[in-house]
Amino acid sequence: MSFAEQMREQTTKTYTENGAAARNTSGDARLDLFASIGSLRSADPERIELLFAEAYRADPLFALKILFYVRDIREGLGERCVFRILLQYLAKYHPQDVIANLDLIGVYGRFDDWYCLVGTRVENEMWKAMKQQLEADLKNFREGKSVSLLAKWIKTADSKREETRKLGILTAQKLGYPVYNFKRIVRSLRKYIGVLEVKMSEGKWEEIVYPEVSGRAMMIYRNAFLRHDMERFDRYLMNALEGKEKIHAETLYPYDLVEKILYFNPWDEIMEAQWRQLPDYVAKETNAIVVADVSGSMWIRPMATAIGLAIYFAERNRGAYHNLFMTFSEKSEFVSLKGETLEQKVQCVKSVGWGMNTNLQAAFEHVLETARDHDVPPEEMPKALIVVSDMEIDACVDENWMFYDHMKEKYEYSGYRLPNVVFWNVNSRHDLFHVDSKRKGVQLYSGESVTTFRNLLSNIDTTPAEAMEQIIESERYACVRTGDAEEKM
Template identity: 20%
Template structure:
C-alpha cells in the first residue's frame, strides 16, 4: 500500500486534548482518591523476606509461575498477579518489569504486555506513571553501557493493544494487532475488483478505527495512557533533534571525540517513533498527538513544555484534517527521516536496494537474524567482511536480544539446510546453497562466541557445573517453535554455556543424568568450533532412563575433584540441573508416570532429605568439601503434560528458576555486586509468631531451611535497574 493511499483513507484528526500539554496530566485525569492519599505499601527491600509455615509466598509463586507456559492461561496470570500484589505491591511491580527486561530479566515481551494489561486495569496510575521505565536506560551492560529493559516499540504495542481491546487477551483469535491475519479466499476476484474491494474495506476500517479512538479518549484511564505515550516520544524526539542540530555544527573529522559523544546521546526513539500511516498510527493516530506536542503553540509553554519546535507557522494551526496532514508530513520529513539516517537504520536502505551502504555493526541482532540470508544474497562481500572483522575483534557485534536456545535452534536449522543441499539435483545450485549455509553457520558461530565471551566477562561468580537431565535421549532436534519452545533447546544451550564458563578441571564439560551419570568433555569448544557440531555431540549422549541424582555427586563430581586434587576454594559451588522432568523424577524419588504416583508430598520430601543429608552432605563433608548448592531449572514448555513448577520450599538444599534468559542465570553469578555479607533482618515464623533471628541461635536453623528460592528471586528482582519503579495506587 502506498503512503498516499494510507493518508487518503485515514482520518488523522483528534478530539480536543487539553491535558496533552500539561505535564501534570496524570493528576488531572486520575486524581489521587481519599483512600490513596495515605496509601502505604510494604517496602520490599532486598534485606527483608518473610515465609510462613510450609505455604509458598504468593510473590515467589508468581515469580516461578509467570513463564513462557502461562501466556495463554488468562485466569492463571490474573490469579498469580492478584495474590502477589495483595502480598507485596512493590515486589510485584518489579516482577512485572522483570518479565520484559532483556538485560536483567526473562525477556518475555508478550507476557509482559499481558501482565501490564492487568496492572493497567487494576492500578492505572501505577501502570502509566512507570511507562518511562520500559525505555529508560537503567540496565548496565558488562561494558558499562546503559540500556533499557525493553524498547520504544513496546509503548506503541501496549497503546495499540489497549485501543483494540486486546491487551488482556491477544491470543484468543488468529487475527489481532500483534498477529495480522489475511483471508485467503480472494483468489476468485479479478485484480481491479480486488483493488476496489480493498480500497472500500480500508476506508470502512479506518472510519471504525477513528470512531473507536474517539470513544476511548473519552475514558480517563485511556486518555492518560495515550497522553503518557505521546509525551514520552515527544520529549525524547525533542532532545534527539537538538543533539542532531549540534552534530550538524561539528566536523566529524577534526572534532571526532565530541562528535561521537553527542552522537551516542541520540536514542532509538527516532527509529521506533510511529510513522504516519503506519500500523500503530492507523489504530491510534498517535503521530498527530506527537506532532501537536512538537509543533503547536500552547498556553503551557515554559520550562515544562515540550514544544514548539521551529514549525511551519509561528501561530496556532487549527486541528482540522488538512492541517493535521501538514503537521504529520513535516514530522516525517524533518524529524523521523534525519534521525533514522543518523541512526543508520537498515530497513530504508534495504527497501531502496542500497545493500552495500548498510553498516552491519549498527544492525540490531533480531534484524540481523531475520535478514541474514538477504545480506548474503545481496551483499556477500560486505557481509563476509563484517563477519571477519567481528571474529578479529575489529568490529563490535550485537547479540543481546538472542537467548542461547535460539542460537542452538538456528544452528540446527541451518545445518539441516546444508545437509539438504547435498541432495540437490544440480551441482551449481547445490554449491550455491551450501555457500549460503556456510556463511549462515559462520554468522551463527560468531554470535555464539559473542554471547559466551560476554558472559565470561562477569567479574566474579561461583564455580558451577551443568547437569543435562532430559527424560529421554533425543534422536534429533524437533522443529523449533518460538511460541511453544521444546525443553530440549534451552537444556542443550544452557549446558553448553555453562560448560564454556566452568573453570578447570571441570571446564568444557557437563554431567549427563541417567542410570549411570557421566562427565562429558567437549574438546575444543573454546576454539572456533561450529555450534551445530557441538549440538550434534550433545544429541549423541545417553540421558534419561531411571536417573540417579545421588550418583552425580558421589560417583562423578567427587571422584573428579579428588583425581585432580581440587582444593575446597576451587570446588564446584553450584550444580545446575536443566531438565524437563519433575524434580522428584530427576532425583529418582518417583518412577513411572507422575499421574500414577501415590506417594504423599510429605513422604517425597522426607525421602529427598534422607538422600541429601545422609548421602550427599556426608560424602562432601568427609572429603573436606563444602556441599554445592543445587539449582533445579524448570525447562518445561507447553509440550509437556504437566507443568514442572516445583514446590521447592519442601526440598531441602534446592532452589528453582523458571524462564530461558541467560541473564536469569547470571543473576546467580553476579556475586561481585554484593561486597561481603549484607546485613539482613530475617523473620522466622515459629508457632504462629514472627521472631527476629538476626544474630540469634535461630539464624543457623533459618538459613538451613529453604530460603534459597527466596534468595534467587531477591537477586533477580532487586537489581538497581528496577529501583525507579513506584507504586501509586
C-alpha cells in the same frame, strides 16, 4: 499444628507429571512469581495473571519490580509476551501503577510495548507519554542532540501489515498530526538515528555499519546483507569471527542459535560469530556443573535452551569443570564437550542418550556414586549443581518423599554434603516447586537468558527468597514505583 493449618498445608501438596511429590507454592507468593515468570511463554494468560495477582497482594512494589525484571532486555529475562499480558492486567485492576511507570517501559523494554495499552483504562495517559517523548525527540533532533529509539518502534501508516497500518493512523491522530506529515516526521527521525530498515529500503547498503546492527536484526537480515553487499559483509564476518570486529549478541539467547542447529538451519559463520560474542557471565573459575534435562517433555525450545545453557556455561567456565556438564533423561551421563565450533559441540551433545523419562534422581546418584566409588574428598566435590529442566521429574522410591529431602539424606548417609542446588525452570506447565522459600543452599530461577548465570553465581548457599531479593531489590529496579508512591510525591 491446628486443623486450619493442616488444611492449608495439605493444599500445597502436588505431584509432577511423572508422579514425584512436590509443592504448588514455595510459601512466598513473590517467589512463586519470580521462579516461574521466565518460563511462561506457553502458559494461559489466566495462570500468568493469577501468579502475579498473588505476588501483588503480598507486596505490590516487589511484584512491580519483578514485572520490570522480566521485561529487562539487558540485565533481566527479556520476556515480552508475559510483560504485555501483565501490563494489560495492571491497566485493568491497578491503572495508577501503570501510569506511574509509563516512562520506564521504553527503558527496560521497547517503546512499542506501549501499544498493548490501547483499549485499556490508561490509553489516554499512554498517548500523552508517547507525545511527550516524541516532542522531546524532535527538539533534540533540531538541536543535533541524541534522541530515543521511539521513532524506530512507533507505528506509521505506510506499513505493509494491515494491523500495523491501522495503529499508524491511530497514532498520528492521537498525537495530533496529519497522517502524511506524521510519516514524514517519523521517517526523518529514523534516518537521524540510523534505523537499519530505512537504509535497506533505500538501497544504501554501503552505509550500513555492521558492528552496530543488533543481534536480532543480524539474524533476520543476514541473507539480505549477503545478497546486496557480499564482499563487504564477508570481510566483516571474518573479522568478527577473529574477534577484531563487534557483532552484537547481548540480546540473544543461546537457544536462538542452538535451536537452529538442532532442528532448522545449517550452521553458518554468522551464528558462530554471535555465539562467541555472547556476553560472558562466567568469567571466573566456577566450581559448578550444569545438569541438563534432555527428556521427551523438553522437546523443541526447552531442549535447545537446556543444551544451549549447558554448552555456554561449560565452555566459559575457567575452572576444573571447563567443558564438562551432565545430562539426564532415563539415565544420567557425563558430557565432555568436543569440537571448535558451536555446531560441532551441539553434535557432540546429540550423541548422548536422550530418553523419555525425567530421572533427576539418577543424575544426583551418578554424582554421589562417582564420588563414593573413587574416594573423592568432600572438598573436591562440585559446590553447585545447576538443574536446567521443566521440573516434571520422576518420582523417588517413596513417591511421598520430596526429591530434595531424599537426595540430601542419601548424600549425608554416604558422608557427603549435598551440593548447592539451583532449580532453573525453562518451561513451567503448572505451579511446581521442589523446596520452600526458606531452604538454605537452594535457589529457584526461570527463563532462558544467560544473565541468570551472573545472578546465580553470586548467590550460592543462600535461600531461594534471599537470592530473589538480591536481584529484585538491586539498584537496577529502584526506580520502579507504585501509583500510591507517585501520588505522594
